[in-house]
Amino acid sequence: MAASAADVRSILSLPNPSTPGPSQTKPKVPGTTERSRKPEGISRELYSLIGPSAPTLAAQLAKPRLKQKPNLGGGGRVKWEWQSFKNNGRTDSLHLSHWTKAGTDPEAEYTFAKYNVQPTSYVYSQDEYNRFLEDKEWTKEETDYLFELVREYDQRFYVVGDRYDFPGGPPRSLEDLKDRYYSVCRKLVRNRPWAGDESSKMQLISSFQFDKEREVTRKKYVASLEQRTPQQIAEEDALYIELKRLEQTERRFKKERDELLKTLLGVESGLPDISVEDEPPVNGNGLHIDTTTPVTGNTRKTKKRGVNDVDTPTSAGPSSANVISLGQPVQKKAQSAKSAQYDAQHCIHRTDANQTTSNKAAHTPVYFRSYKLPMLKNPTGPRIIQVLSELGISHSRLVMPTRENCARVDGLVEATMSLIDTKKCVDKVEQDIQVATMRLEMANNTGGEGGEGGAGTPSAMDVDEDAEGVEDDDGRAHSVISSRSTKSMRGRKQSQRRSMSISSVDTSATGSMPKRRKR
Amino acid sequence: MVNYGGDEVSALVLDIGTSTTRAGYAGDDTPKAIIPTCYGFKKDPSAEEDVSMSEAGQENDASPKKDKIITYVGNNGPTIWHDGMEIAHPVRDGLIEDFSPIPALIGHAFRDIMRCEPKEHPIFVTEPAWNTAANRERMAEIMFEEFEVPAFYIANTGVLNAFAAGKGSALVIDIGHDTASVTPVIDGFVLRKGLVHSALPQLVRAHAHHHLTSQNSARPGIQLLPHQLIASKMPVEPAVPPNFTLRSDRESGTTETFRKWYEDREVEEWIQGVAGVLDQGWNEQFAAQRGARHYEFPTGYNYYFGAERYLVGEQYFSHSPQLVASNPNLPKTIPNLITQSLSACDPDLRQVLMGNVVLTGGGSLFAGLSERLSNELARNFAHVKIHAPGNPTERRYGGWLGGSILASLGTFHQLWISREEWQEHGKKIVAQRCK
Numbered sequence: 029m030a031a032s033a034a035d036v037r038s039i040l041s042l043p044n045p046s047t048p049g050p051s052q053t054k055p056k057v058p059g060t061t062e063r064s065r066k067p068e069g070i071s072r073e074l075y076s077l078i079g080p081s082a083p084t085l086a087a088q089l090a091k092p093r094l095k096q097k098p099n100l101g102g103g104g105r106v107k108w109e110w111q112s113f114k115n116n117g118r119t120d121s122l123h124l125s126h127w128t129k130a131g132t133d134p135e136a137e138y139t140f141a142k143y144n145v146q147p148t149s150y151v152y153s154q155d156e157y158n159r160f161l162e163d164k165e166w167t168k169e170e171t172d173y174l175f176e177l178v179r180e181y182d183q184r185f186y187v188v189g190d191r192y193d194f195p196g197g198p199p200r201s202l203e204d205l206k207d208r209y210y211s212v213c214r215k216l217v218r219n220r221p222w223a224g225d226e227s228s229k230m231q232l233i234s235s236f237q238f239d240k241e242r243e244v245t246r247k248k249y250v251a252s253l254e255q256r257t258p259q260q261i262a263e264e265d266a267l268y269i270e271l272k273r274l275e276q277t278e279r280r281f282k283k284e285r286d287e288l289l290k291t292l293l294g295v296e297s298g299l300p301d302i303s304v305e306d307e308p309p310v311n312g313n314g315l316h317i318d319t320t321t322p323v324t325g326n327t328r329k330t331k332k333r334g335v336n337d338v339d340t341p342t343s344a345g346p347s348s349a350n351v352i353s354l355g356q357p358v359q360k361k362a363q364s365a366k367s368a369q370y371d372a373q374h375c376i377h378r379t380d381a382n383q384t385t386s387n388k389a390a391h392t393p394v395y396f397r398s399y400k401l402p403m404l405k406n407p408t409g410p411r412i413i414q415v416l417s418e419l420g421i422s423h424s425r426l427v428m429p430t431r432e433n434c435a436r437v438d439g440l441v442e443a444t445m446s447l448i449d450t451k452k453c454v455d456k457v458e459q460d461i462q463v464a465t466m467r468l469e470m471a472n473n474t475g476g477e478g479g480e481g482g483a484g485t486p487s488a489m490d491v492d493e494d495a496e497g498v499e500d501d502d503g504r505a506h507s508v509i510s511s512r513s514t515k516s517m518r519g520r521k522q523s524q525r526r527s528m529s530i531s532s533v534d535t536s537a538t539g540s541m542p543k544r545r546k547r
Numbered sequence: 548m549v550n551y552g553g554d555e556v557s558a559l560v561l562d563i564g565t566s567t568t569r570a571g572y573a574g575d576d577t578p579k580a581i582i583p584t585c586y587g588f589k590k591d592p593s594a595e596e597d598v599s600m601s602e603a604g605q606e607n608d609a610s611p612k613k614d615k616i617i618t619y620v621g622n623n624g625p626t627i628w629h630d631g632m633e634i635a636h637p638v639r640d641g642l643i644e645d646f647s648p649i650p651a652l653i654g655h656a657f658r659d660i661m662r663c664e665p666k667e668h669p670i671f672v673t674e675p676a677w678n679t680a681a682n683r684e685r686m687a688e689i690m691f692e693e694f695e696v697p698a699f700y701i702a703n704t705g706v707l708n709a710f711a712a713g714k715g716s717a718l719v720i721d722i723g724h725d726t727a728s729v730t731p732v733i734d735g736f737v738l739r740k741g742l743v744h745s746a747l748p749q750l751v752r753a754h755a756h757h758h759l760t761s762q763n764s765a766r767p768g769i770q771l772l773p774h775q776l777i778a779s780k781m782p783v784e785p786a787v788p789p790n791f792t793l794r795s796d797r798e799s800g801t802t803e804t805f806r807k808w809y810e811d812r813e814v815e816e817w818i819q820g821v822a823g824v825l826d827q828g829w830n831e832q833f834a835a836q837r838g839a840r841h842y843e844f845p846t847g848y849n850y851y852f853g854a855e856r857y858l859v860g861e862q863y864f865s866h867s868p869q870l871v872a873s874n875p876n877l878p879k880t881i882p883n884l885i886t887q888s889l890s891a892c893d894p895d896l897r898q899v900l901m902g903n904v905v906l907t908g909g910g911s912l913f914a915g916l917s918e919r920l921s922n923e924l925a926r927n928f929a930h931v932k933i934h935a936p937g938n939p940t941e942r943r944y945g946g947w948l949g950g951s952i953l954a955s956l957g958t959f960h961q962l963w964i965s966r967e968e969w970q971e972h973g974k975k976i977v978a979q980r981c982k
Binding site for chain 1: 552554555556558669697698733734736738739740741893894895896897929954957958960961963965966967968971982
């Protein structure tokens, strides 16, 4: 299907060219319609002379067009008429009249009748009453009276309680009435056949739930609030303001500490870059108390406080110490099963934040897990490192410091430590054995005169041993593995192979130690 | 239209108060007819003579009585002196006590002032919250039987005042001409247990009357003579004895009730014009600092009233100990009334009510009253918000205004007691419908 140039133009919404293209088929317009389209403001004679090719001139001659008037309310004149109407909310035939737009159907339903909604009210039969609703406190007549009142006042219980006056009945409190009404409703719903599903029934029953005891207690509490003396109220206000003040001081203290921490540690502090301004407390109480100006009418107290309340670090110190215990209640929040599952799924391990309850460590910055590996500082530390490195394990750098790996490293270090201890014992015992055998040999060699002479040599051995002990105390770690193997350590595999000879190492071979330490 | 819920059926609203009777169309913001509720009457000396000696609209005759009695109602009724005319109040303690002049009053307001025929309009009537069942039934009877209205409804002023303030729940403090009342309203219903009222304004007026007429160190006792009895007077300097001549021809024809009514009215005017209340409790020095206010009596006597004008307002808030000692059943002061009313309400509601206090009634226009009240309440309650319309019309005709609003609501029209229902059910329909 070939598209003509006119089609293209219409698609691109271009104006028609003055000279029609060859492919354009010009429709033949009848002369009558042409003439009828004569623009306004130009005489017929002129138009017949100049033809339709002078639109600009015609536009100038045309009457100026004003902005169209806004059309408000359907336009034109609205006819109103005084019409009588029937209100469907009424049971009688009263016809009141009002002004309506002409043409409104007089039989149409009254617009306000739809607001006449009746709340559902419960009625019960005598049989139902006998079976379910018996109550020794209430007669059927009084219950009927109550239900009638509740229906009449659309369950406005305050009004029902006000108007309730059953002749001959005991005085009833509002809670009595509510309790009776809701309990009857609950029983009715429970015992009647229910068309819908169980959940909607339970929902309905729960909507009739009424805890009389609780309500009475609450009312008593509300009433007791009103019994407070002005002094008590003032005291409460003062305490409240004091609490706010403490919270504010705490926030300020925290902020200052965070700033200090940031200044000292920079990024490593783990604090967000944006300094947190004094936020209003989370409980939504927008009361902002300026610590320097007294707020309450209790001028005596605030004045006294105002003197103390100079913004000095000395005053902030002790109060903030109080604050932290106030502001950060120890949260013994039991982890719900769900969150535990979630954590397990997302490999989240929660550290117990409560282990640091001191003031200083209130904030724990983010850290790498590998940083938390035990630093080997104590005297055995270097030795452990030595052993590990002889085994070809780098203690300081874990390729994948996951929790399990870290725990393993911990275990490894401990195992190494006990290994070293064991080794020490073994060495000592071996030494003793050696000495003992040497003495035995000497004794055998010297024969009869051996008693005194034998005493001299062992003393030399003792000295030697002491020297070794001193060296040990100096922190010079003995190579557990033989010095030869240390020197010739070239590769991990080699060392691993040699590590098999640990049990047979000689502790006394310490020749290369200083050199190794320096490395 | 539907947005505002209004649908006017050209109902008439009638509010009969102690001082004035207000009538107008529902949907208006001011009553069209405001006439005094009190009326003048006298026995007709010549029963046969046609009673057309005064202008039309001023007098109606209540014919059912044996003696021919001429009654004078309306704005030109009791205020115009007639020989031997007695003045009577149909309303006492807020309740209509004497129904005989009521049809004349209503007829005058509707037919002579508003120029409308009650037969063609539903009529909405107000009542005080402590109205009796017999009273409202009588009112319904008058409307249906004598005025043949198509529909009728009666609502109490407490609720209507709350509606006029735009509130469904409120504690309405209504200080009228004779009665001060405190009405707790919840969801458009009066809590009857919390409803209290006292004749406090009467006491205030009596006190002011006594104060004016008795002599004190600064000035002599003031004669409260009605201007109808004064033929001429000369201007005098303040605090100088007046120079006037009495109309001796009227002396004999002036009844005691007329004098009493006039004196009461004069005192009322003096109070409204001059008296005030200090906003922080009585303090002689503050009262003296406020400056004196000038007032001229009909006799021509005029005076600058200083601190004494503030003594009057104190009566609304506290009674002097010697007064309490001498009179055990004094009408309760406004703070007492509020406390009593609140203590009868549910503890849950007290906070709601105190947050929606509506101060209304012509007596509350007393200078400084709303400020003082809010100070007094703030001392005892935590969150008090007082709604006191600044517009005097709204304050004085609050009950009427609420009626005007209610009777022009589209949803209200199902509540009307129709003529048909009245004929079918009789008087008991009133109590059933108007709760």
